[in-house]
Amino acid sequence: MFQKVLLQLGLLLSLSVGLAQAQSSEPEMLLYCGITMVKPMTEIAQQFEKQAMVRIKIAQGGSEDLYQSAKKSGQGDWYLPGEPSYRNKHQAEGILGEFVTVGYNQxxxxxxxxxxxxxxxxxxxxxxxxxxxxxxxxxxxxxxxxxxxxxxxxxxxxxxxxxxxxxxxxxxxxxxxxxxxxxxxxxxxxxxxxxxxxxxxxxxxxLDTKIAKPQALLLIMLKSTNQVAQAKAFMTLTASEEGQAIFRKYGFLDNKTAVAR
The missing domain is CATH 3.40.190.10 (Periplasmic binding protein-like II)
Structure with missing residues (x-):
């Protein structure tokens, strides 16, 4: 009986260790996310983690502060600022790659x-x-x-x-x-x-849109990413109808919104 209990405990321990090793072996990815978009992006990230077997950490803060952190560290996979001017401002510095529009805010x-x-x-x-x-x-x-x-x-x-x-x-x-x-x-x-x-x-x-124009939310892939395929897949999910439904739930305009130029 005692040997049987030891065997069961051994099996449980092996399973626990195996699970911990599997979790620790999951690639970890990093999203620099403007404060306003944290709620929808957290929900989308949780869905993606289940589908892609990765872990996504979210660094949140002001858009300029986040960009400077990404630039200084040379690490991370995506940058989502609160308005497109940050991409325009920093594009020439060479760390920002391709992007998708994931909604609008005003x-x-x-x-x-x-x-x-x-x-x-x-x-x-x-x-x-x-x-x-x-x-x-x-x-x-x-x-x-x-x-x-x-x-x-x-x-x-x-x-x-x-x-x-x-x-x-x-x-x-x-x-x-x-x-x-x-x-x-x-x-x-x-x-x-x-x-x-x-x-x-x-x-x-x-406010009238002539005064306060809706601003595009650009999910930008960082050139520092080591998981290009996963990074693109996450961007696709966020820009998809599934991701856009989550953005709408939190009061954002979706990426199909017609915005006057």
Whole structure:
């Protein structure tokens, strides 16, 4: 009997070791992902891991900070910034490869639930003296960069920056501050207002597309990847109807959206 128990324990141990070895032998891949897209990309990555027997790590942060990390480390498989200007800005540096469009996001105004201050769909509202305004930092992430683009069109960016209570590095920190009632108004990516933790406390005020043009989300393969076939397969999944359904679920416009040039 004792020998039988030992044999069973030995088999269980062998199976456990075998499983651990199989898991550790799975290739590990790295996605540099802008904060706003983390939720849909995490869900898509989990699906891909099951299909392709790989593990995907997601480094999240502001788009510019992520690019600099990828450049400095010389490692990683994909880069997904919050707007296409980052590809245009850094393409000549030689680390960015082919890409697919995986959706669109658009700048919007974000206010507390019910819009108690009666904020109108006009970025000039950010100059109201009765409002506590916060803004993204244009030096660190796409939300700040796109806010600057929108406000520059109206020639009010320096005035708004001067009037803000503080600048935040990314959309997550902006929305956290709004949920904590640290501000009455901000500008953020529209999709963030529909995330469950934000939708319960905040409202989205949409802006005219002439003021806030939808921005393409480009999933870019890094030339540092050692898993080219897997990297391309992941890009295909993300751009497919299956991947796009996940993006729509989180409030993004899908890659079939017609955008005026």
């Amino acid at each position: 700048m919007a105004m974000i206010v507390p639930k019910g819009n108690p201050k009666k904020v109108q769909p006009d970025p000039r509202e950010m100059l109201r003296k009765d409002l506590r305004v916060i803004l993204g930092n244009a030096e660190s992430g796409s939300v700040g960069q796109e806010s600057k683009t929108v406000l520059d069109k109206l020639n009010i960016y320096p005035k708004v920056v001067k009037a803000t209570a503080f600048l935040s590095p990314d959309s997550r920190s902006l929305m956290n501050a709004m949920r904590k009632d640290e501000a009455d108004l901000t500008m953020s990516w529209r999709a963030t207002g529909f995330f469950p933790e934000n939708a319960a406390k905040l409202d989205v005020i949409d």
